[in-house]
Amino acid sequence: MKRQKTVYEAAIDHGFSRRDFLKMCTALAATLGLEFTQSDQVVKAMETKTRVPVVWMQFQDCTGCSESFIRSSQPKTESVLLDMISLEYSEVLSAPSGHQAEASMKQVLKDYKGEYVLAVEGSIPDDDAFLTVAGQSAKETFLEMAAGAKAIIAYGSCSSWGGIAAAHPNPTGAKPVTSFVKDTPIILVPGCPPISEVMTGVIAHIITFGKLPELDHFGRPKAFYRHRIHDKCNRRAYFDAGLFVESFDDEGAKQGYCLYKVGCKGPTTYNSCAEMRWNGGVSYPIQSGNPCVGCSEKDFWDNGPFYTRRAKIPGTQTTINPDEVGLASIGLTTAGIAVHAAGTVIKKKRDDKRGEEE
Numbered sequence: 001m002k003r004q005k006t007v008y009e010a011a012i013d014h015g016f017s018r019r020d021f022l023k024m025c026t027a028l029a030a031t032l033g034l035e036f037t038q039s040d041q042v043v044k045a046m047e048t049k050t051r052v053p054v055v056w057m058q059f060q061d062c063t064g065c066s067e068s069f070i071r072s073s074q075p076k077t078e079s080v081l082l083d084m085i086s087l088e089y090s091e092v093l094s095a096p097s098g099h100q101a102e103a104s105m106k107q108v109l110k111d112y113k114g115e116y117v118l119a120v121e122g123s124i125p126d127d128d129a130f131l132t133v134a135g136q137s138a139k140e141t142f143l144e145m146a147a148g149a150k151a152i153i154a155y156g157s158c159s160s161w162g163g164i165a166a167a168h169p170n171p172t173g174a175k176p177v178t179s180f181v182k183d184t185p186i187i188l189v190p191g192c193p194p195i196s197e198v199m200t201g202v203i204a205h206i207i208t209f210g211k212l213p214e215l216d217h218f219g220r221p222k223a224f225y226r227h228r229i230h231d232k233c234n235r236r237a238y239f240d241a242g243l244f245v246e247s248f249d250d251e252g253a254k255q256g257y258c259l260y261k262v263g264c265k266g267p268t269t270y271n272s273c274a275e276m277r278w279n280g281g282v283s284y285p286i287q288s289g290n291p292c293v294g295c296s297e298k299d300f301w302d303n304g305p306f307y308t309r310r311a312k313i314p315g316t317q318t319t320i321n322p323d324e325v326g327l328a329s330i331g332l333t334t335a336g337i338a339v340h341a342a343g344t345v346i347k348k349k350r351d352d353k354r355g356e357e358e
Helices: 007-013 018-031 036-048 064-069 077-084 098-111 138-147 156-161 196-209 236-240 251-255 327-357
Strands: 052-058 085-090 117-121 151-155 186-189
Touching: 007 018, 007 036, 007 077, 018 036, 018 196, 036 196, 052 098, 052 138, 052 196, 064 196, 077 085, 077 196, 085 098, 098 138, 117 138, 117 156, 151 156, 151 196, 156 186, 186 196
Parallel strands: 052 085, 052 117, 117 151, 151 186
Antiparallel strands: none
């Protein structure tokens, strides 16, 4: 087995100073949700752990996940590609192409069997006739590489759930990676596409701790998929107050009211959009005025129109009726005003009585 350089050695070889290296480790700690005092743990890991060999395969996809990945800012994409991982194969980012690229992928099975991470983008057709790469069916190639992988990262909703290609009537028989592999650990990183820092953060966790991150019952990293977007949304106060956008050109839309009535799926979508945001933390769809379409959730493509309000919220014990949300708080406010008014009247009567006695 070939010896990989440590992350620190690779960083120094690429011109990093010690200061730059420590800054990168601090950014990684923040991405992983660690406290500042735990940065030393990341530094030690990067100084001693070798770069992780990665094979990145694409199947029925739009390359959106790769496009998102190369826009990571914390850590920067170049730090991930040149220092943290050893990208052995990628249809988009590899320098070689054609027969040379395919030979590189096959060589990984010999040099790093049981040590490399297999990143998968796109769904896999159950019918071999729909997708072949280098004369080999997508399913056959995937199963061959999955058998020798340490772990599989399913990037995007296509590889995680089946994605757009699996939308009804699903002519290609598109399926997620979990339909074909059972014995190899799989991390689902859904989204269309996923947030870039979530994608790099999963790899950073594997390098830092030498194991997979803690996963929820679906197989998603809890660090990035533990909260609903609704729970952290910057428009949540308007939802609680019963203030909703009724149409995209009304006054509520201009004031930044809640987008639930025009189709927002934030109450049913688990992701880090509202916390981490996109493009270096600049914004996310809801903040920009567009309802969440629930792109990280299973079957989002067949769960009804994107801009139509959902009558029921699956997975919750009650149905949210936006026409009634806020009425309770309004009632409490009204009761509070009445109590305050009654108190004012009583106080005035007492003052008047004292004045008469004096």
